[in-house]
Amino acid sequence: MVRRWGGLALVLVLGLAVGVATGAKQYDPGASDTEIKIGNTNPYSGPASSYGTIGRALAAYFKMVNEKGGIHGRKITFISYDDGYSPPKTVEQVRRLVERDQVLLLFNTLGTPTNTAIWEYVNRRKIPHLFVATGATKWGDPEGHPWTMGWQPNYQSEGRIYAKYILQHLPQARIGILYQNDDYGKDYVKGFKDGLGDKAADLIVLEQSYEVTDPTVESQIINLKNSGANVFFNVTIPKFAAQAIRKAAEIGWQPVHFLNSVSNSIEAVLRPAGLDNARGIISAFYLKDPDDPQWQDDPAVQEWRAWMRRYYPEGNIHDVFNVYAYSVAQTLVHVLERCGDTLTRANVMRQAASIKDLTLPMLLPGITINTSPTDFYPIEQLQLGRFDGTKWVLFGEVLAAR
Amino acid sequence: MAKLDEALVSSKLRYPWRASRVLGYGKGMAGGLLFAAAVVVPFFLSNYQVFQLTLAYVYAIALLGLNLLTGYNGQISLGHGAFYAIGAYTAAIMMERWQIPYGWTLPAAGVICLGVGWLFGIPALRLEGLYLALATFTLALAVPQLLKYFEAWTGGVQGIVLMKPEVPWGLPVNQDQWLYFLTLGVLLLAMLLGRNLLHGRVGRAIVAIRDHPVAAATMGIHVPLYKALTFGVSAMYTGVAGALGAIVIQFVAPDSFNVFLSISFLVGIIVGGLASISGAIFGALFIQFVPNYAQDLSKAAPWAIYGVFLILCMYVMPTGIAGFLRRLTRRWQVGGTADRAV
Numbered sequence: 001m002v003r004r005w006g007g008l009a010l011v012l013v014l015g016l017a018v019g020v021a022t023g024a025k026q027y028d029p030g031a032s033d034t035e036i037k038i039g040n041t042n043p044y045s046g047p048a049s050s051y052g053t054i055g056r057a058l059a060a061y062f063k064m065v066n067e068k069g070g071i072h073g074r075k076i077t078f079i080s081y082d083d084g085y086s087p088p089k090t091v092e093q094v095r096r097l098v099e100r101d102q103v104l105l106l107f108n109t110l111g112t113p114t115n116t117a118i119w120e121y122v123n124r125r126k127i128p129h130l131f132v133a134t135g136a137t138k139w140g141d142p143e144g145h146p147w148t149m150g151w152q153p154n155y156q157s158e159g160r161i162y163a164k165y166i167l168q169h170l171p172q173a174r175i176g177i178l179y180q181n182d183d184y185g186k187d188y189v190k191g192f193k194d195g196l197g198d199k200a201a202d203l204i205v206l207e208q209s210y211e212v213t214d215p216t217v218e219s220q221i222i223n224l225k226n227s228g229a230n231v232f233f234n235v236t237i238p239k240f241a242a243q244a245i246r247k248a249a250e251i252g253w254q255p256v257h258f259l260n261s262v263s264n265s266i267e268a269v270l271r272p273a274g275l276d277n278a279r280g281i282i283s284a285f286y287l288k289d290p291d292d293p294q295w296q297d298d299p300a301v302q303e304w305r306a307w308m309r310r311y312y313p314e315g316n317i318h319d320v321f322n323v324y325a326y327s328v329a330q331t332l333v334h335v336l337e338r339c340g341d342t343l344t345r346a347n348v349m350r351q352a353a354s355i356k357d358l359t360l361p362m363l364l365p366g367i368t369i370n371t372s373p374t375d376f377y378p379i380e381q382l383q384l385g386r387f388d389g390t391k392w393v394l395f396g397e398v399l400a401a402r
Numbered sequence: 403m404a405k406l407d408e409a410l411v412s413s414k415l416r417y418p419w420r421a422s423r424v425l426g427y428g429k430g431m432a433g434g435l436l437f438a439a440a441v442v443v444p445f446f447l448s449n450y451q452v453f454q455l456t457l458a459y460v461y462a463i464a465l466l467g468l469n470l471l472t473g474y475n476g477q478i479s480l481g482h483g484a485f486y487a488i489g490a491y492t493a494a495i496m497m498e499r500w501q502i503p504y505g506w507t508l509p510a511a512g513v514i515c516l517g518v519g520w521l522f523g524i525p526a527l528r529l530e531g532l533y534l535a536l537a538t539f540t541l542a543l544a545v546p547q548l549l550k551y552f553e554a555w556t557g558g559v560q561g562i563v564l565m566k567p568e569v570p571w572g573l574p575v576n577q578d579q580w581l582y583f584l585t586l587g588v589l590l591l592a593m594l595l596g597r598n599l600l601h602g603r604v605g606r607a608i609v610a611i612r613d614h615p616v617a618a619a620t621m622g623i624h625v626p627l628y629k630a631l632t633f634g635v636s637a638m639y640t641g642v643a644g645a646l647g648a649i650v651i652q653f654v655a656p657d658s659f660n661v662f663l664s665i666s667f668l669v670g671i672i673v674g675g676l677a678s679i680s681g682a683i684f685g686a687l688f689i690q691f692v693p694n695y696a697q698d699l700s701k702a703a704p705w706a707i708y709g710v711f712l713i714l715c716m717y718v719m720p721t722g723i724a725g726f727l728r729r730l731t732r733r734w735q736v737g738g739t740a741d742r743a744v
Contacts, residue, residue: 044701044704045704045705046660046662047660081697082697082704084662085657086657086658086660086662087561087651087653087654087655087657087658088457088647088651088653088658091651091652091653092453092454092457095449095450095453096450098450099448099449099450100448100450100451112559112560113559113560113561113655113656113657113658114657116560116561116563116653116655117561117563117651117652117653117655117658119563120563120565120652121652181553182550182553182558182559182560183558183559183560184559211550211551212547212550212559213547213550213551
C-alpha cells in the first residue's frame with residue numbers, strides 16, 4: 001500500500017517537474033487557454049459619473065486587443081460593474097467579480113474611498129488589484145498590501161516636484177499654501193514639505209486650509225496675500241481652485257501660482273475663473289493633451305484619435321480621461337503579455353512589480369514606467385506647464401519625484 | 403365617532419382580529435417554512451450570495467424602522483439614511499478607536515439613534531406630511547458632510563476600515579455565514595418586537611394618529627409624545643441596521659451614506675408594502691437585488707430599467723408586495739368573498 005502511494009507521489013512530482021521544465025501552462029481562476037477575465041468597478045451612475053467614461057474606454061481598448069488576436073491568443077473578457085462611487089456597492093460588486101465571475105485580477109477600480117473599502121478584502125484573498133484609478137499615495141505599500149498597486153503619479157510625488165522646482169528656480173520664495181483639510185490635501189502638503197526638506201520651515205510663511213463643505217475660500221486667499229507670500233501652492237478641487245484664482249486676481253495678489261493637477265482642467269477650472277486671471281499659473285502633467293496644438297501631428301495622438309473614432313465613437317475626443325484609460329489599459333496589456341503562459345495571480349503581481357523603462361505613446365516624452373518589488377509607484381515623473389491665457393505650454397525637463 | 407370607527411376599520415391592524423383561525427395556522431406554517439428555509443439556505447449558496455442576502459436583511463431592519471414611522475404612523479422621512487449612517491459610525495468608532503467587541507455596538511447604536519431620533523422628532527412634530535419630508539431630507543444631506551468635519555473620529559473622507567468578525571464558539575460556519583445568522587437573528591428579534599409593539603395599545607395609538615390625529619387626541623392619546631416616540635424607535639431600528647451594515651461591509655465612509663440611500667429606503671417600504679412587517683423583507687430584497695438585475699439586463703441604462711420595474715410593481719401591486727400576497731392568500735382561503743371587505 002505504502003509503496004503504491006509512494007509511486008503515485010513520485011509520478012506526481014516528476015510530472016510537476018517536467019511540467020515546469022517544459023513551460024507548461026499554469027492558470028489560476030479567470031485564465032484559460034482561450035480567455036483572461038478582468039474585473040473592474042466604475043461609477044457609471046451617481047455623483048462621480050463623469051469618470052464613467054474611463055470604464056467605457058477601457059472596454060473599447062480591450063475590444064481592439066481582442067480583434068487583433070488577444071494576448072498570446074487569449075481573449076480578454078472585461079467585466080465592469082457600476083458602483084455609483086458608493087463604497088458598500090463596491091464591496092458587493094468586487095465580491096461578485098471575485099467569487100462569482102472568478103476574475104483573474106481586478107484592474108483600475110476607481111475612487112479613493114471605494115478602493116479603501118475593498119483594500120483589505122483583495123489583499124486577504126490575494127487577488128491582484130492593479131493600477132487603481134486614484135492618486136492617493138497609500139496604494140504603494142508593497143509590505144502591508146502586496147496585491148494593490150497604483151498607476152498615476154501620486155499626490156506626494158507631485159508635491160515633491162513643485163518643491164524641487166521652487167528650490168532650484170525661486171530661492172527668494174515666501175510660500176503660502178492653501179489645502180483641503182483631508183487626506184488628499186494633506187498628502188500633497190506632505191510631499192511638498194518633504195521636497196523642501198529642512199528649508200520648509202523657512203520658506204513656508206502661511207498655511208491655510210478649508211473644509212470641502214465650506215462655501216468659499218475667499219478669506220483664506222486674503223490671509224495669504226497679507227502674509228506677504230510671493231509663491232502660492234494651491235491644493236484645491238476644481239470648484240475652490242476657480243474661486244481662489246478669481247479672488248487672487250480681484251485683490252491684486254500676483255504670486256507664482258502652483259496649481260495641483262487635480263484642478264488643471266481648462267474647461268472646468270480656468271475658464272470659470274477667467275482665462276486672463278489664470279495666465280501664468282503652473283501645473284504638472286504626464287499625459288499628452290489631445291487638444292494641445294504641439295501634438296497636432298504627433299503620430300501617437302493621431303493613432304489615439306483613430307482608435308477613439310473606430311472603437312469608442314460615442315466618447316468625447318477632447319476628454320483627457322480617455323487618454324488616461326488608453327494608457328493604463330496598455331500598461332495592463334504589457335503586464336499580461338509578460339506573464340506568458342503562466343497566468344497565475346502570483347505571476348501577474350511579479351510581472352507588474354518588475355516593469356522596466358516602459359514607454360507609452362500617450363505619455364509625455366521622457367516619462368517611463370518603472371516598478372520593483374519595493375516600488376509600487378509606476379509613474380513618478382511629471383512635466384511642468386504654464387498657462388499662457390489659452391493653453392498649457394510645457395516647459396523644462398521631465399522631473400522625477402525622487 | 404363614526405369617523406374614528408372608519409379610521410380604525412381602514413387600518414390594516416384590524417386584520418388579525420378578523421382573520422379566520424385557519425388563516426392564522428396557514429400563516430404560522432408559512433412563516434415556519436420560510437424560517438427553516440432561511441436557516442438552511444446559506445449552506446447551499448456561495449459566500450457572495452450569502453453576503454448579498456445578509457445585506458438584504460440589514461436593509462430589512464432599516465425598512466422595518468422606516469415603515470413604523472411612515473407606514474404605521476404616517477410621518478414621511480427622506481432622511482433615514484442619516485440614522486443608518488449614525489448607527490454605522492457608532493459601530494465603526496467603537497470597534498476601531500476603542501476596540502470594543504462588535505456585539506456591543508448594536509445596542510449602543512440603537513440607543514444613540516433612539517436619542518437622536520427622539521430629539522429630531524420633537525421639532526419635527528410641528529411639520530406635517532411633505533414639510534416633514536423636506537426637513538428630514540436636510541438630515542440626509544447634512545450628515546455625510548458633518549461626518550467629514552470630525553475627522554479625528556470619523557476618519558474624514560477616507561472613512562474607517564473594520565476587521566471582519568471571527569466566528570465565535572467554534573461554530574462550524576465561515577465568517578460570511580456567521581454574519582448571515584447574526585443578522586437573521588437581529589432581524590427576527592426586530593420583527594418580533596415590532597409586532598408586539600404594534601399589536602398592542604401603543605400600536606393602536608400610533609395607527610390612530612396616522613388615520614385621524616384629531617380623533618386620536620380626543621380619545622386621550624398624547625399625540626406629540628407618541629409621534630416623537632415613534633420617530634425615536636424608528637431611528638433606533640435604522641441605527642441598529644446601520645451598525646450591522648458597517649460590520650458586514652467592514653468599511654464606513656461618508657460616500658456610503660448619500661441621499662440615494664434614504665430614497666432607496668422609501669422605495670423599499672412602498673414596494674414591500676406600507677404598514678406591513680413582512681413587507682420590510684420584500685422591500686429589502688427589491689432594493690438589494692433589482693438594481694443588480696437591471697444592470698445585467700442593460701449596461702447602458704440600468705436605472706431606466708430599474709424605473710420600469712418600479713412602475714410595473716406599483717401598477718400590478720399598488721399595496722406593495724405584502725399587500726398583494728395578503729390579497730392572494732385571502733382569495734385562496736375564503737374563495738374571493740373577503741376581498742371586498744379589505
